[in-house]
Amino acid sequence: MIFHDARLLHHWRVGGGGVLRGALTLLGYPIASSYSAVMALRNSHYDRVGGQKIPGVKVVSVGNLVVGGTGKTPFSAWVAKELKVRDLSPAIVSRGYGRDELVLHNKWNPDTPVVADSDRLKAASLAGLEGADIVVLDDGFQHRRIARDFDIVLLSAEDGFPGYLLPTGPYREPVQSLRRADAVLVTRRTAPCLVAEKILAQVRGIAPEALTAAIHLSPFAWQDLRGFPATPPDGNILAVAAVARPIEFSQSIANMVTGTVELMSFPDHHDYRSDDIKKICLAARERTIAVTEKDAVKLAQYDDILGEVRVLVERVRWESGRQEIERALDKLAGATA
Template identity: 35%
Template sequence: MPRLYDWLQATWYGERGGGWLRPCGVVFGLVSRWRRRAYQRGWLPAWRSSRTVVVVGNLTVGGTGKTPAVLWLAAELQARGWRVGIVTRGYRGTLRTAHRVTARHTAAESGDEAVLLWRRLQVPVAVGRDRCAAVRLLEADCDLIISDDGLQHFALWRDFEIALVDGSRGLGNGRCLPAGPLREPAGRLHEVDAVIVHGGDFAWPAALHMTLVPQAFVALADGQRRPPAAFAGRRALAVAAIGHPARFFRMLRQLGLEPREVPLPDHASITAATLRREPGLPLLMTEKDAVKCAAAARADAWYLEVAAEFSGEVAGLLARIEDAARRRAAGG
């Protein structure tokens, strides 16, 4: 699997061949375009919630920073008086039915992102492979529901769409799966309501730009907080099971660390063997990884807490979302 993953990354984002996959990518793009049109025209049924639904997703396979963006957006809308809820698929969670996350749910049951969102925000969070079923669980307590991912889940009607793009990798070679990293043709970016570019230099008209800023290292054992520069000049074992581990390792180097990198597939479990590696070095990980292994972590394990900062028409984005919510509340 690692070799296949490396080959695909080189094909999608580098100069390596893969031309024989192009016909498959063309077919995938045509099917995805037809499928979206079928939902738009009513040939396939899309369920519409009684509440405002905002989808935060992406066109590419892999991480683009959706969860930090959802954390920021939910906090901003909550501060403006909206009763905000979040739905997520609960990737790799063992619970098969849609459910609301509570203090008793673990990352193994509900998925790492769902548990992280609930712990950070303390807003209603529902998990379900069927996003419509998850949204139904929140309608009584929320007037605005954010879907973490799900841009291609057209069975859920949405009032507002936000697409994130990894600014350092862009849209890769611009081809659809399996020839490239795209879940839909690149032109889909012209159809969403807002585009957020995460880091890098990818250019898109009127896009907002997001940067993740380190806030603190937090001890898994007792919640002790240290400033981002606390480990500067030191070596550390760095573990990341996220969509783009290189971004986390790069951030650690920017903080002055020398990380011994352990990249893992997105949402992968952190095994006991991994936790025991390099006992003489501090163990550093992302917050998303921390929710999966807090109970088994060693005393010198820390996660890096980050916050999203934005530039561009932030006020305009929030105003447009609020306008959509008011129209829905008025029966629009």
């Protein structure tokens, strides 16, 4: 069974000072410097030549600056649903890493095709051939081979901003890259609203041309592993998560229940095996197990073994900027018609 240190991961994401941060910076600086230089050359190239357009297909990219966990998959699903409402024929294009995200897209938007391929230009072109007039790129900000008509970047209020580049921190690109975005949205789960507002103010200074908005990825409902509505968990909880932000998941649950919450975390996109399930059951000790929707995709096959499991469902709840984003989608829909 594979475990990983959720607290170390959290510290790596959040940044800050201390001995650990100093060690990470010192050890990772040569790699981070080389990585930064490569990204600068790559971005300079695409700034000059641009991406490739797909005939007859508009492109909305939903991406981020950091490695995972900003809510791009649920927000991509929200965008696809809004495009459908505007009488467009969207498809969602994903790299296909992690079956869980593809299953969730099919669950949230069952009438919207999902095309998965590591070559997302190929996937987007295929979606167009199959009838899509607009595609939503899930995690597309760094995939600059494809020209896009609306480029959305998500930032997490739980991350340090600005932050450290890989591998010393979670940032794929420096914050100055936000200048090429059409819209920047700050998402939050457990961070206070004031933190999101502070980051938005910094973003406006970096990318004054971009639309800005704030979203709360808020707890909405509980389900069982089969997807049926369920009562909230009672008593003490074992939170099991193989996601990018396990600490935030356990904190969300702790804010909702009166009992204690213990976290058992695995690497993001982890494929649960039978020995994992045995260890989870042993650790639960008759406590209710709480998981994310993403984890439920892979744990559903063990429903009869795990006992009482509750799945926390989140929703996209706008806190600011929704009208501006919707007007941009209206404009895009008008150009597509």
